[in-house]
Amino acid sequence: xxxxxxxxxxxxxxxxxxxxxxxxxxxxxxxxxxxxxxxxxxxxxxxxxxxxxxxxxxxxxxxxxxxxxxxxxxxxxxxxxxxxxxxxxxxxxxxxxxxxxxxxxxxxxxxxxxxxxxxxxxxxxxxxxxxxxxxxxxxxxxxxxxxxxxxxxxxxxxxxxxxxxxxxxxxxxxxxxxxxxxxxxxxxxxxxxxxxxxxxxxxxxxxxxxxxxxxxxxxxxxxxxxxxxxxxxxxxxxxxxxxxxxxxxxxxxxxxxxxxxxxxxxxxx
Numbered sequence: 318x319x320x321x322x323x324x325x326x327x328x329x330x331x332x333x334x335x336x337x338x339x340x341x342x343x344x345x346x347x348x349x350x351x352x353x354x355x356x357x358x359x360x361x362x363x364x365x366x367x368x369x370x371x372x373x374x375x376x377x378x379x380x381x382x383x384x385x386x387x388x389x390x391x392x393x394x395x396x397x398x399x400x401x402x403x404x405x406x407x408x409x410x411x412x413x414x415x416x417x418x419x420x421x422x423x424x425x426x427x428x429x430x431x432x433x434x435x436x437x438x439x440x441x442x443x444x445x446x447x448x449x450x451x452x453x454x455x456x457x458x459x460x461x462x463x464x465x466x467x468x469x470x471x472x473x474x475x476x477x478x479x480x481x482x483x484x485x486x487x488x489x490x491x492x493x494x495x496x497x498x499x500x501x502x503x504x505x506x507x508x509x510x511x512x513x514x515x516x517x518x519x520x521x522x523x524x525x526x527x528x529x530x531x532x533x534x535x536x537x538x539x540x541x542x543x544x545x546x547x548x549x550x551x552x553x554x555x556x557x558x559x560x561x562x563x564x565x566x567x568x569x570x571x572x573x574x575x576x577x578x579x580x581x582x583x584x585x586x
Contacts, residue, residue: 323355327363334363342366342379373406374398435471436464437481443492450496456503462562469558477546479539486536494531498524506567518574521567525574541582548579 320331337343343363346353362383369379378398386392426441427433434441444464448457470476487495505520512520532540563569 318355318360320353320355323360323363326360327367329363329367337363337366340376342376342383373402375402378402434468436468437476437484439481439484440464440467443484443487446492447496447499452496452500453503455506456499459502459563459565459568460499466558466562477543479536479542479546482539483532483536483543486539491531491535498528498531501527502567502571506565509567517567518570521570522574522577525571525578528575529578544579544582547576548582 318326320334324331324334334343338345343359343366346355346359365383366379369382370376374382381391382395382398386395423433423435426438430438430441430445432441441464444460447460452460467476467480501524502521505517505524509517529540529544532543560569563572
């Protein structure tokens with residue numbers, strides 16, 4: 318057979334055959350007659366190479382698997398290599414399974430909610446409900462940035478389950494209370510230039526306490542665990558992300574107040 322015929326019978330390409338020649342996997346036939354003539358031995362070896370490669374065996378491991386192992390050590394080497402291949406395949410399957418689950422979830426969200434987001438559905442719906450309300454543009458912008466900040470957390474796979482539990486427990490009445498807290502932050506922000514730093518901190522601290530009280534009323538266990546996590550999140554990277562998302566001094570003060578409350582509760586327990 319010529320190379321094209323061999324490739325056709327083996328279900329591969331002439332380019333692949335030439336590549337196997339270069340790697341030393343497939344012997345080069347005598348070309349004395351002016352063209353290479355491949356025989357049955359070439360076909361069986363090529364099919365064995367394809368069988369191993371299609372099974373997931375890396376080309377680097379193929380050469381010593383093409384010949385029957387002549388000793389216990391050689392058999393042990395082949396077994397170790399095949400175990401490594403199995404492990405690699407299992408890891409790829411796990412990655413593909415996670416990716417499939419994620420894509421299926423995104424497809425469902427786009428279909429049912431019209432928005433592509435890594436946020437859990439209940440959190441996405443909460444922000445949608447809040448943003449439907451007649452709010453000042455600055456408050457809408459702050460809410461949108463908070464939602465985007467949570468998306469950023471989701472991209473890192475670091476959104477605590479307790480956040481979802483807390484949001485799931487919110488009723489329409491609780492959303493009204495939450496909206497009121499946002500509006501209070503907006504009011505403080507509007508008057509921030511006309512009050513002292515101490516007065517600003519006092520007003521923001523009052524909003525922080527009301528926010529924590531709301532969490533305690535809605536889902537006390539989840540709120541307690543989230544506060545415990547908050548006390549450990551006062552790190553440069555987290556502060557940088559928050560400062561980028563919120564140029565408002567009031568919201569930054571709000572986040573600092575939240576960390577302070579979290580640390581107070583941790584010290585009290």
